Amino acid sequence: MVVDFVSPYAVAVAQFDEAADRLGLSQAMRTILRAPKRELSVNFPVRLDNGDVQVFTGYRVQHNINRGPAKGGIRFSPQVSLDEVRALAMWMTWKCAVVNIPFGGAKGGVICDPHQMSRGEIERLSRRYATEISILMGPNSDIPAPDMNTNPQIMAWMMDTYSMHQGYSVPAAITGKPLAIGGSEGRLEATARGVLVVTKAAMRHLGMVPEQSSVVIQGFGNVGGISARLLHELGCKVIGLSDVSGGVYNPHGIDVPTAMRFSREHGNLRGLPGVEPVSNAELLELPCDILIPAALENQITGANAARVQARVVIEAANGPTTTEADHILNENGVLVIPDILANAGGVTVSYFEWVQDLQHFFWSEAEINQRLDAIMSRSFEAVLQKSQEQETNLRMGAYLLAVSRVAEATELRGIYP
Structure with a gap:
């Protein structure tokens, strides 16, 4: 992984402050929402x-x-x-x-x-x-x-x-449970399915065709692995994958089901046939259309952002891009789908699970996926519209939308007592 430590909380606060400036939030509201x-x-x-x-x-x-x-x-x-x-x-x-x-x-x-x-x-x-x-x-x-x-x-x-x-x-006190004790259909794949929905939306926005698009994914756990499988099934060419053991690369495409079987059998991707090894740092800089960091925070930083060759970055991980890197990617014309949108599929289906547990009535996996697709698609369009209205990038569009909603709720509720 890239080693260039930046305080995650400092990044989170800096992102909020920029949105607060654009929204013209009062000193009182900033003080409340910062802490x-x-x-x-x-x-x-x-x-x-x-x-x-x-x-x-x-x-x-x-x-x-x-x-x-x-x-x-x-x-x-x-x-x-x-x-x-x-x-x-x-x-x-x-x-x-x-x-x-x-x-x-x-x-x-x-x-x-x-x-x-x-x-x-x-x-x-x-x-x-x-x-x-x-x-x-x-x-x-x-x-x-x-x-x-x-x-x-x-x-x-x-x-x-x-x-x-x-x-x-x-059962409603926890989500992400097994089905036998109140879990929801579709929960395990929810974050990756959300990634799939926003990736397809971004591709439509840019006029990209799945069959002509190459994908690199950092992280091969629940989110990265399932995202790789879903995008492979969509027709995309997955050319780079990585896990804690390092990365693998084949510019002609990696057979994702084979990689998943190999990872299950060997515990990691090291030694996967038909690929060349690359480091996790090198993986982020491979030439590709779509880069999906699905591992840890602070992976794309001021030190390596200029070498990112992807056309689109889909933040499946939380906070994978530092504030400095964000500005570099923007200047280089890279479309970044921010984490607070890209990986929200997991919390959306957690919400579905909570609702189902509270009402003791459960939905089918098809219903879950249909509702998830609707919410993620609607949210992408709302973020895109906000960013276009404000002439800013998608991260700031997402923050303007989200922070204004939380600020409105805070304002309406007031300060107790």
Whole structure:
């Protein structure tokens, strides 16, 4: 990965400040929307399989809840920090607002390396962390979901833990759960399907044809891997892929189903036949029509943005582009579909899951995908229209739309008491 650290929260605040300037927000509104509403830090013990006890640190940050309950994922990673979680919570606020679903933004995380932990250790960590943040959680207050290195099983443990405290099952307290306990059809593929919808919309806008378009995807997890499969099925030529082991490249196209089978069997893409290896840094600079960063923050920076050769960048990851890189890409005529729009498919279907759990009535996968397509398509058109009206780029168009919606809700509610 590209190493050029920029504080994710500094990037998030800088993006907000630029939108606030354009919207002419008052000093009072800027002060309110700049700051997280709540920040919970927890230190909790977990008994390891060998009998030792280790204390882990976790966070849950609620940025703004004026449009509805807090919503946001939980990540398990050695890189988790309060600064990162603050940024992700703020981005969630704007993400929910840009697709106009009634949630506020939150995020959570635990500093740990789940790849070095057993299933039992991860379960004990998940349940204890859920207990620690249960003072914030609830179907009407704060609804967590999966994120990096967390999955439906971990959400099941957390939902069960919360339900045990309540004395009855509360499936709507968590989204991203297995189907058997109130999960939604289509949830696992939701973020990637959202990426597909906005990619198709961007291609229509630019007059691009899928069969004549090359794609490079950084990240081969749930979002990157499924995005690669869906775009391959659409007819695009996927020429570059990468995971934590590095990247692979074939200018004539990579057979994505074969790559997915190889990754499942070997644990990564290293050694995939018929491709040449490239580093993750080199992958971002490959000649292509569409570049999809679907890994971590701060991947396209001031150091490498000028060498990005893609015509379109679709931000499937959260915060993959720094503010400095954003300006360079704009100057070079690269169309950037911002993260708060591009990867909002996940939170949209989380919203569907929450609604289904609350009403105890479930939709088919076809209905889910149809509703997701409608919301993502409508949101892309609204962002495009706003950016054209204001003569700005799509990121600022998305921010102007989202921040104005949150500001309106905040203004209408007023300051208590």
